Amino acid sequence: DIQMTQSPSSVSASVGDRVTITCRASQGISSWLAWYQQKPGKAPKLLIYAASSLHSGVPSRFSGSGSGTDFTLTISSLQPEDFATYYCHQANSFPITFGQGTRLEIK
C-alpha cells in the first residue's frame, strides 16, 4: 500500500495568512492526488484533484502543486471559514490511502 504522510499535523494561523500543507507519498503517484476540507460533524469537501486542478466552486485562494511524491496545498489568504481539517489521498492505485490530516486552527 502507498503511505501518505501529511505535515504538519496541526498549524495555527491568522486570518489573512498564507498557509502551506504538505503531503508526501511513500512512492511515486504521478499527479494522482486530491485534497479535501472537513469541518466538524460534516462530510469532507473536495478542493483539489489531479494535484493542481481546482474543483468547481472552490475559491481561487486554494491551490495545489506537486507531482511524484511531494505535494502541497496552499491557501493564499486565510479566511475565517477556512479553519478546518485538511486531508490528502492518493488515487494512483488501490487501495486508496489518505493522509492522517492537518488541523488548521485560529491563532
Place this chain on the structure above:
Amino acid sequence: QLQLQESGPGLVKPSETVSLSCTVSGGSISSSTYHWGWIRQPPGKGLEWIGSSYYSGSTYYNPSLKSRVTISVDTSKNQFSLKLSSVTAADTAVYYCATYSGSEGNFEYWGQGTLVTVSS
C-alpha cells in the same frame, strides 16, 4: 447534481453484520462516470477507504477489510450498499458513501455520514 443519503442501524452488537445503504438521487447509479464507494472515520480520527464498486459489478476493497466487506449496487433502487461482517468496537465510525471518479481520482459527492456504534 447528485445527492447521496446513507441509511442503516446506528447500533450493532459485536460479531454481527452491519448493513448500510446509500440512496442516490439526481442521477443514475448506472452512470459510467462514477464508482460508488464507502469511506469511514472513527471518532476523532482520520479517513479510511473501505471500497468501491462500479455499476457493472466490479469491486475494489481495502485489503485490511476485504475478508469482511461486500459492496453491491442495486440499479433497480438506485442504491448501493455496504455489508461489514464480524464487527468489533474498532469498526465504530461514521460511515460515508461517496462517488469516486476513476478518471479524475477524486471523491466528488458525499453523503452526510451515518454513525455506526458497535457495542453490546
